[in-house]
Amino acid sequence: MAKIGVFICHCGENIAAKVDCTKLAAAMGEHPGVEVSVEYKYFCSDPGQESVKKAIRENNLTGIVIAACSPRMHEATFRKACAEAGLNPYLCEIANIREQCSWVHTDGDMATAKAADIVRSMVEKVKRNNILQPIEVPVTRRALVIGGGIAGLQAALDIANAGQEVVLVEREPSLGGHMAQLSETFPTLDCSQCIMTPRMVETAQHPNIRLLTYAEIESVDGYIGNFKVRVRMKARYVDMNACTGCGDCITKCPVKKISSEFDCGLGKRTAIYTPFAQSVPNMPVIDKASCIYFKNGKCKTCQKSCELNAINFEMQDEFIDLEIGAIVVATGFQVQNTALYGEYGYGKFPDVITGLQFERLASASGPTAGRILRPSDGKEPENVVFIQCAGSRDPSKGVRYCSKICCMYTAKHAMLYAHKVHDGKTHIFYMDIRAAGKGYDEFTRRAIEEDEASYVRGRVSKLWQENGKLMVRGVDTLLGKPVTVAADMVVLATAMVPQPNAKEFAKTIGIAYDEYGFYNEAHLKLRPVESSTAGVFLAGACQSPKDIPDSVAQASATASKVLALFSKEKLEREPVIAVNNEATCAGCWGCVLACPYNAIEKKDIRDRSGKLVKQVAYVNPGLCQGCGTCVSFCRSNSLDLAGFTEKQIFAEVMGL
Amino acid sequence: MITQEKYRTTVKELLANGSIKMAIGYRPGSTSDRRRPLFIRTSEEADQLVLDSTCITNLSGYLVTEGLLSDEKRVGIFLRPEGIRSINILAAEYQLNVDQIIIFGFDFTGREVRALQGQTTGDFSALLSEIRENPPLATKEPLLERIEKMNAKERFDFWQQEFSRCIKCYACRQACPMCYCRRCIVDSNQPQWVNTSSHTLGNFEWNVVRAFHLSGRCVQCGNCDRACPVNIPLRLINQRMAKEVVDGFDHFAGLSPTQEPVLASFKKDDTETFIL
Numbered sequence: 001m002a003k004i005g006v007f008i009c010h011c012g013e014n015i016a017a018k019v020d021c022t023k024l025a026a027a028m029g030e031h032p033g034v035e036v037s038v039e040y041k042y043f044c045s046d047p048g049q050e051s052v053k054k055a056i057r058e059n060n061l062t063g064i065v066i067a068a069c070s071p072r073m074h075e076a077t078f079r080k081a082c083a084e085a086g087l088n089p090y091l092c093e094i095a096n097i098r099e100q101c102s103w104v105h106t107d108g109d110m111a112t113a114k115a116a117d118i119v120r121s122m123v124e125k126v127k128r129n130n131i132l133q134p135i136e137v138p139v140t141r142r143a144l145v146i147g148g149g150i151a152g153l154q155a156a157l158d159i160a161n162a163g164q165e166v167v168l169v170e171r172e173p174s175l176g177g178h179m180a181q182l183s184e185t186f187p188t189l190d191c192s193q194c195i196m197t198p199r200m201v202e203t204a205q206h207p208n209i210r211l212l213t214y215a216e217i218e219s220v221d222g223y224i225g226n227f228k229v230r231v232r233m234k235a236r237y238v239d240m241n242a243c244t245g246c247g248d249c250i251t252k253c254p255v256k257k258i259s260s261e262f263d264c265g266l267g268k269r270t271a272i273y274t275p276f277a278q279s280v281p282n283m284p285v286i287d288k289a290s291c292i293y294f295k296n297g298k299c300k301t302c303q304k305s306c307e308l309n310a311i312n313f314e315m316q317d318e319f320i321d322l323e324i325g326a327i328v329v330a331t332g333f334q335v336q337n338t339a340l341y342g343e344y345g346y347g348k349f350p351d352v353i354t355g356l357q358f359e360r361l362a363s364a365s366g367p368t369a370g371r372i373l374r375p376s377d378g379k380e381p382e383n384v385v386f387i388q389c390a391g392s393r394d395p396s397k398g399v400r401y402c403s404k405i406c407c408m409y410t411a412k413h414a415m416l417y418a419h420k421v422h423d424g425k426t427h428i429f430y431m432d433i434r435a436a437g438k439g440y441d442e443f444t445r446r447a448i449e450e451d452e453a454s455y456v457r458g459r460v461s462k463l464w465q466e467n468g469k470l471m472v473r474g475v476d477t478l479l480g481k482p483v484t485v486a487a488d489m490v491v492l493a494t495a496m497v498p499q500p501n502a503k504e505f506a507k508t509i510g511i512a513y514d515e516y517g518f519y520n521e522a523h524l525k526l527r528p529v530e531s532s533t534a535g536v537f538l539a540g541a542c543q544s545p546k547d548i549p550d551s552v553a554q555a556s557a558t559a560s561k562v563l564a565l566f567s568k569e570k571l572e573r574e575p576v577i578a579v580n581n582e583a584t585c586a587g588c589w590g591c592v593l594a595c596p597y598n599a600i601e602k603k604d605i606r607d608r609s610g611k612l613v614k615q616v617a618y619v620n621p622g623l624c625q626g627c628g629t630c631v632s633f634c635r636s637n638s639l640d641l642a643g644f645t646e647k648q649i650f651a652e653v654m655g656l
Numbered sequence: 657m658i659t660q661e662k663y664r665t666t667v668k669e670l671l672a673n674g675s676i677k678m679a680i681g682y683r684p685g686s687t688s689d690r691r692r693p694l695f696i697r698t699s700e701e702a703d704q705l706v707l708d709s710t711c712i713t714n715l716s717g718y719l720v721t722e723g724l725l726s727d728e729k730r731v732g733i734f735l736r737p738e739g740i741r742s743i744n745i746l747a748a749e750y751q752l753n754v755d756q757i758i759i760f761g762f763d764f765t766g767r768e769v770r771a772l773q774g775q776t777t778g779d780f781s782a783l784l785s786e787i788r789e790n791p792p793l794a795t796k797e798p799l800l801e802r803i804e805k806m807n808a809k810e811r812f813d814f815w816q817q818e819f820s821r822c823i824k825c826y827a828c829r830q831a832c833p834m835c836y837c838r839r840c841i842v843d844s845n846q847p848q849w850v851n852t853s854s855h856t857l858g859n860f861e862w863n864v865v866r867a868f869h870l871s872g873r874c875v876q877c878g879n880c881d882r883a884c885p886v887n888i889p890l891r892l893i894n895q896r897m898a899k900e901v902v903d904g905f906d907h908f909a910g911l912s913p914t915q916e917p918v919l920a921s922f923k924k925d926d927t928e929t930f931i932l
């Protein structure tokens with residue numbers, strides 16, 4: 001006989017203000033199988049939990065229903081209380097009468113009636129719940145960090161410094177990401193390279209870090225604690241064991257006019273190249289698409305110049321298989337394609353550039369050695385216009401969000417320009433100045449007050465060329481007047497958007513993403529560094545636009561999550577997995593194909609003499625993620641999901 | 657007649673030299689246009705074999721009779737092209753091993769019976785591809801065309817009407833070579849998803865569930881609607897589902913024994929985000 005306890009929580013006023021809890025408790029007390037039905041102000045509180053435990057013990061309850069907030073909030077709390085009272089934790093169900101009832105209804109009577117339905121359906125379910133035991137799985141103590149920008153470096157170093165192994169995979173020939181491209185960084189104006197390169201070197205030399213550059217993730221299988229990852233090492237055509245990074249090959253390469261990605265097209269590079277002088281590892285790669293040898297079979301100048309014989313044109317992509325316990329995704333962002341902005345003339349007028357290009361101009365190691373020179377004629381511009389929100393907060397261009405960093409770096413650019421060109425003039429068109437953060441508002445004030453940046457509140461509608469000047473027409477909404485500025489150079493603060501392959505990459509790893517392609521966290525407020533997939537964590541701008549301090553903070557947070565995971569030898573997993581009824585299974589293997597986690601194997605059923613009777617499907621409990629795909633596929637209805645069996649769900653529905 | 661005689665001889669030969677342990681074919685039924693299955697184990701039984709234009713039943717379902725193929729010996733079977741397709745599907749769903757099956761292929765135009773060249777499913781792949789490109793005229797059912805012209809409401813009413821006559825005898829399931837499950841979902845009573853008594857709602861559930869289970873697998877042999885004692889045109893639903901599957905997934909069922917079952921397989925690079 002079922003003896004169910006129903007505990008109705010007021011959640012302060014959250015539930016009680018709409019749902020008549022006294023009436024609800026009385027009604028539930030009448031329901032068949034319900035032994036106890038009580039209400040209380042906060043069941044999640046200590047005395048609340050104690051009263052639940054006491055009720056379980058005193059009445060020998062066979063199951064309980066907590067009618068309260070979402071199970072995401074307190075399911076774990078009450079399951080633990082159950083276990084402490086000697087009841088299997090999976091005999092506890094949560095009826096969500098807050099988010100799904102009191103919060104969303106205005107009429108008290110109807111909300112009470114609905115709450116009764118919700119609770120009743122959970123009572124019917126819990127009557128049919130079975131005792132389940134958590135599944136134990138071993139943990140491989142090795143982390144994979146994907147992306148070698150500042151976020152990836154920080155996560156890798158933190159984990160490695162705590163004594164755990166890390167594999168860092170970077171798809172470019174060098175570590176660094178965007179931060180390596182920046183000149184000086186807000187809000188302190190310290191040189192980006194100077195704070196970045198030591199981190200890069202430390203990472204490369206760390207005994208606990210295995211660095212794989214020019215490498216990409218080919219596939220990810222498995223689950224938390226037990227991922228199997230295949231990495232493609234793209235052919236560099238340079239033997240990393242032989243090369244010392246002397247750079248002779250680079251000087252000799254006859255193809256010298258390739259537009260440099262690192263310098264955002266403002267500089268040139270050779271076909272055998274390192275992205276920048278401080279690259280880590282400082283070993284070149286051959287860009288196959290530009291190399292003469294790969295085009296017509298002649299050249300090999302670099303090979304002849306290399307005394308160490310490190311260049312090998314026969315090299316092929318190679319694969320490395322890794323066993324991994326936790327994954328940190330730190331794949332960063334890109335700046336939005338400015339070709340979308342016809343009205344700003346990017347691509348048409350060479351002196352309309354992006355913020356990232358400005359960083360390269362201002363960078364001491366950049367193509368102009370840190371002098372602000374305009375691309376068209378190499379002259380120093382006397383008047384620069386900055387356009388903020390070039391893309392961000394503009395639904396028509398598909399970016400509704402604020403890129404968060406542009407207000408700050410535009411102020412920085414205006415300052416850097418003022419420091420380098422003393423009699424230069426700056427105009428900044430902006431919508432709002434968003435400078436929340438430690439030292440941030442002071443920073444933008446400094447740009448205005450000390451470096452005389454002239455802020456114009458309004459949008460730019462048109463940009464054209466006239467008498468060698470870039471004419472920028474906008475409105476000053478504070479004065480309510482149109483303004484036209486004649487500029488020598490225009491800098492667009494383009495939106496921060498996800499990597500071009502962000503969505504496909506998310507599918508490779510099996511994590512969720514938002515409408516733009518930024519990766520989704522498990523809970524925006526309470527679990528901001530965990531992805532929706534257990535064992536996969538997020539750091540840096542791949543999750544949302546972030547500056548360096550935020551990226552670093554989040555990276556350290558992921559490291560602590562990874563380390564917490566690695567602090568255990570075994571992991572407990574929810575026993576919500578598929579179970580097959582071998583008696584009815586037809587052995588069609590449809591489920592084997594359908595399972596996205598390759599969790600289903602073929603199993604032989606033999607009689608006592610060892611003769612094969614039939615083959616059936618067997619769900620590997622370690623691999624199954626409980627997604628239920630197989631359950632919905634199985635035609636003979638042989639598969640079922642423990643904890644959410646069809647019988648339980650049917651009862652739940654019929655209880656409504 | 658000549659084809660029938662030739663096949664009788666072939667079957668006798670193969671039985672005699674031990675290439676097959678049994679052949680499954682047709683014998684006369686209770687009326688002149690009905691045929692019954694014939695299980696030939698001896699030369700005498702082979703003499704009862706009939707092969708003419710009334711041999712329309714798809715016999716492939718008999719192959720999955722529990723234990724028939726477990727001794728790994730070979731069995732011969734008389735099949736028309738649909739039957740060959742169902743063999744391929746059964747193999748793709750691991751219900752049989754095609755190496756154990758010797759096919760006696762045949763087809764007819766009007767009353768004229770002719771043998772199809774080949775013995776193993778692979779020998780017929782060109783023929784099956786040809787059928788995919790140019791479906792035989794018989795599949796152009798006037799009733800189906802009528803149903804296609806109806807609007808959603810009329811169509812729903814039409815099938816509601818048809819299904820209301822169903823007596824839940826499960827003859828359709830028994831006759832269909834694809835319905836090989838040891839326990840059908842309708843027989844699962846914990847919980848009872850499908851109502852077992854024959855009233856409109858339960859009937860609708862049953863017939864729709866079956867249509868879904870057959871989509872991407874039905875070969876339009878017509879066993880089901882010939883078996884149905886109340887003459888529900890069952891094949892038409894499955895034929896329509898087959899078209900959906902061809903249009904949606906470019907999957908024509910039964911082309912080869914290694915073709916992945918369409919509703920079980922997925923592509924990682926699928927543009928829809930539903931699984932991964």
Ligand SMILES: Cc1cc2nc3c(=O)[nH]c(=O)nc-3n(C[C@H](O)[C@H](O)[C@H](O)COP(=O)(O)OP(=O)(O)OC[C@H]3O[C@@H](n4cnc5c(N)ncnc54)[C@H](O)[C@@H]3O)c2cc1C
Nearest residue numbers: 147149150151171177178185186332333540541546547548
């Ligand atoms: C113009 C501009 C100026 C800025 N100025 C400042 C400033 O002054 N101060 C400040 O705090 N912030 C500034 N920022 C923001 C700063 O650049 C970012 O906060 C920071 O770079 C984010 O680091 P990240 O590691 O998350 O991403 P990224 O720097 O983008 O690094 C991601 C790395 O992952 C690699 N990667 C991507 N995909 C894969 C893959 N599939 N496999 C392997 N590797 C992959 C990339 O190659 C890259 O190396 C500025 C940004 C811009 C655009």
Ligand code: SF4
Nearest residue numbers: 585586588589591634
């Ligand atoms: S889908 Fe169902 S019947 Fe087919 S093998 Fe899997 S469990 Fe068995």
Ligand code: SF4
Nearest residue numbers: 595624625627628630
């Ligand atoms: S529930 Fe089924 S399909 Fe999903 S992971 Fe488990 S075995 Fe695979």
Ligand code: SF4
Nearest residue numbers: 832874877878879880
């Ligand atoms: S559903 Fe009917 S037509 Fe289709 S394969 Fe089965 S018996 Fe043949």
Ligand code: SF4
Nearest residue numbers: 822823825826828884
């Ligand atoms: S054969 Fe006809 S009557 Fe019998 S169950 Fe099938 S559809 Fe219903």
